Amino acid sequence: MIFSKAGFGGAVADFEAAVVAQDAKRSGKTFVRLQETFGQAKEEELLAGGPRLAAVLEQVPPGPRAVVAVLVGACVERGADAERCAPGVLAGLRAAVEGAAAFAEAWAATGGGAFPEPDAGEPGAETVERAGFEAAVGWWTLRQWEMAAVALLNHRAVRAGAGGDRDELLQLLTAVEHASGQQFRSLGYALQVLDGEPLVALHRPSGTGYALRFFGIGDNFQLHTLLADALIGGGHVQGYAPSPQEVAVCRETPGQVDTVGSFELVAPDGARLWNEGNPADIPLVDGVRLLVLDEPAYRRSWPAGRFFPGMRGDLILERALEAEETERWFAHVSPAKELTG
Known part of the structure; x- marks a missing residue:
């Protein structure tokens, strides 16, 4: 496999191309490179990389999608355009919160009990069987989406652009908190900023x-x-x-x-x-x-x-x-x- 060039900028370009081509094998390898090269990224790579990654978020497989969103948030924290990154990240946040809310309902309907604690991997077979894959991934990745979304909601223009969606997201998040017994305070407060x-x-x-x-x-x-x-x-x-x-x-x-x-x-x-x-x-x-x-x-x-x-x-x-x-x-x-x- 030949990569376009070294560094975070090259990793972004290769990941972007692999995702658009729906090349699962190449996407996996370039996904690893994104994480390995981010720490040494130059300013211009971060400024360009955040919006490019945000634009393909919807096409990234559910598992790694939240990690890519966290990288987008980190790019925004270091100067990338928050407004350009916002549509992709906030759409992913909505899907995760909706999934987590569905997970809470399914978990209660299948016997309840303590919510599984997300780890670095994907939801286990029993968890997926009880709630469905998309709902389980929503719960599994919600902390990561919280980090990504708060980085963008730090910006007044992003908060203004989200408008009434913030109220709907807060209602869903509150339902998840009540059902799970866990708090997502940073996201909840960010959604309420006036x-x-x-x-x-x-x-x-x-x-x-x-x-x-x-x-x-x-x-x-x-x-x-x-x-x-x-x-x-x-x-x-x-x-x-x-x-x-x-x-x-x-x-x-x-x-x-x-x-x-x-x-x-x-x-x-x-x-x-x-x-x-x-x-x-x-x-x-x-x-x-x-x-x-x-x-x-x-x-x-x-x-x-x-x-x-x-x-x-x-x-x-x-x-x-x-x-x-x-x-x-x-x-x-x-x-x-x-x-x-």
């Missing part, structure tokens, strides 16, 4: 309100720090203002910096909103996310940073609300419930 949504924050101790808008915030730890920067650092309310370093790592600077809590995050009904949750947990009131900020129940500290290190986050304070407008929003708010834990 961009450009309005947020009204009511600071109960001062009786003031603020209109904000957030983008690319992965969890409420990150939101908490950015809220403290906008409202306390901006001189609007009293409390602990995070340092510029603490804020920077919550936007786009790599790393983590220790911080402390500035607020208690509370839903309009008085229930606590956990820092471990995400902004999608904040209830909608009249089409707007409505958040109440109380004094911290006790001192808490954590490493400030981003749940998704590759995703840029931001929170923009648009304006302080007028007193009458603030009063109208406070009309939707119940007294805070006792906070414990």
Whole structure:
């Protein structure tokens, strides 16, 4: 067998040609070369290789398809065009989640029990017999599709392009989690990231309100720090203002910096909103996310940073609300419930 040229670029070209020709033997050998050469790939090979591999994903056999998707995600993390790679990877993700959901149903219908733990190989004969090959592969490869998809969903344009598909995928994923007892938290949170949504924050101790808008915030730890920067650092309310370093790592600077809590995050009904949750947990009131900020129940500290290190986050304070407008929003708010834990 003669390969076109050495290196990752050559491996991509050979794999692409073998897949299109449906040459199983050559596909297998070039698949191995893809993995062997990726670590030494040059920038231009990664930029070109990601979209080329994504374009043939649908034609790759089910077993190795998820591994190729992970390579596409790795190319995106190193600069390949996420929007060009997105259609192939997100289509593969949908097939995997749908397969895993079908697997969960079939597993329950054939006696239930603990879900098999995926390994580096393919599903065993008993697993395939109980659920069917496509469903078993969906479950077997879902972790790999999670890695690949999150790499692409780090990009706002990809999230925007996915649109309502993200809600459908989240529903399927939630069903899989409930049935299997396993969590796919990174994928679940990535599917819930909000961009450009309005947020009204009511600071109960001062009786003031603020209109904000957030983008690319992965969890409420990150939101908490950015809220403290906008409202306390901006001189609007009293409390602990995070340092510029603490804020920077919550936007786009790599790393983590220790911080402390500035607020208690509370839903309009008085229930606590956990820092471990995400902004999608904040209830909608009249089409707007409505958040109440109380004094911290006790001192808490954590490493400030981003749940998704590759995703840029931001929170923009648009304006302080007028007193009458603030009063109208406070009309939707119940007294805070006792906070414990």
